[in-house]
Amino acid sequence: MGPDNDLKPILRGVNRNDFNIVTLDDEIRVDKRCIDLLRHFNQYLTYQEGLPPEQAGEICHGADYFLREFIIADRHDNLFCTSALRVRQFAGHWYIIRTPEPNLTELQNILKGTAMFFNFLAGQELVDLQVSLDITQQCNDVDYFQQRIDNFWAIEGDGFDAWRQACPLEPIPDIS
Numbered sequence: 677m678g679p680d681n682d683l684k685p686i687l688r689g690v691n692r693n694d695f696n697i698v699t700l701d702d703e704i705r706v707d708k709r710c711i712d713l714l715r716h717f718n719q720y721l722t723y724q725e726g727l728p729p730e731q732a733g734e735i736c737h738g739a740d741y742f743l744r745e746f747i748i749a750d751r752h753d754n755l756f757c758t759s760a761l762r763v764r765q766f767a768g769h770w771y772i773i774r775t776p777e778p779n780l781t782e783l784q785n786i787l788k789g790t791a792m793f794f795n796f797l798a799g800q801e802l803v804d805l806q807v808s809l810d811i812t813q814q815c816n817d818v819d820y821f822q823q824r825i826d827n828f829w830a831i832e833g834d835g836f837d838a839w840r841q842a843c844p845l846e847p848i849p850d851i852s
Contacts, residue, residue, distance in 0.1 A: 687713075687716060687800040687802060688800070688801070690713075690800075690802060692754065692756040692802065693754075694706075694709065695709060695710075695754045695755055695756055696754050697748065697752040697753070697754065697851065698752075698851060699851055700851055702851070703748060703749065703752060703851065706748055706754075706755075707744055707748055707749070710740075710743050710744055710748060710755060711744075713755075714736050714739060714740055714743070714793075717736055717739065717792075717793055717796050718732050718733065718736045720796055721735060721736070721792075734785065734789070735788060735789045735792055735793075736789060736793075737785075737789060738785045738786040738787065738788055738789020738790060739786075739789035739790050739792065739793035740789070741786050741789075742763075742766060742786055742787075742789070742790040742793075743755055743790075743793070746762075746766045746770055746771075747762065750770065750848060751848070752848075752851055756797070756802060756803055758794070758803075758807075758811070759807065759810070759811070760807075760810040760811050760813065760814035761814075763787070763790060763811055763814040763815055764814055764817075764820075764843065765843065765844075765845045767783055767786075767787060767814075767815075767821045767824075768820065768821055768824045768843035769824070769840070769843045769844070769845045770845055771783055771786070772824060772825055772828050773828075778825050778828065779825065780818060780821060780822045780825060783821055783825075784818060787815035787816075787818075787821075788815070790811065790815055791811060791812040791815040791816070794807070794808040794811045794812070795808050795812065824842075824843060827839055827842075
């Protein structure tokens with residue numbers, strides 16, 4: 677795909693319902709489709725936005741982690757139905773308890789990629805613009821996420837439950 681190609685015709689054929697996850701086979705299929713979307717996103721960043729390949733790759737890596745590890749593999753959500761609440765749950769809870777040494781620098785890279793990916797999807801008319809704006813706003817709430825990380829490291833005794841309830845994350849859905 678060269679710099680003169682318009683990605684919209686390719687992505688307009690995407691059926692958002694093909695990203696629903698009910699079974700393990702669905703999860704595997706959706707994961708592969710997500711990789712394809714991320715490749716298009718990378719090409720968009722490189723050819724349309726003019727970013728150096730390394731920078732585009734870093735941005736895609738951030739979006740990839742949020743989408744493939746959290747939205748698809750953990751939550752079994754349709755990525756086109758993601759909301760700002762899911763970003764808050766990811767960054768304010770899931771990332772912190774799943775990462776050996778959670779830190780704001782790494783988290784900001786993930787959130788930057790996530791915000792840019794949903795902006796890309798909005799530009800492709802695959803998600804509502806307001807959803808993309810809400811996700812971006814949530815991704816930019818770095819003071820909240822830093823406080824969540826700091827509070828996590830400061831947990832003593834039975835304090836984990838109170839920390840968890842401040843940004844709750846429902847149990848993982850079961851798929852067969």
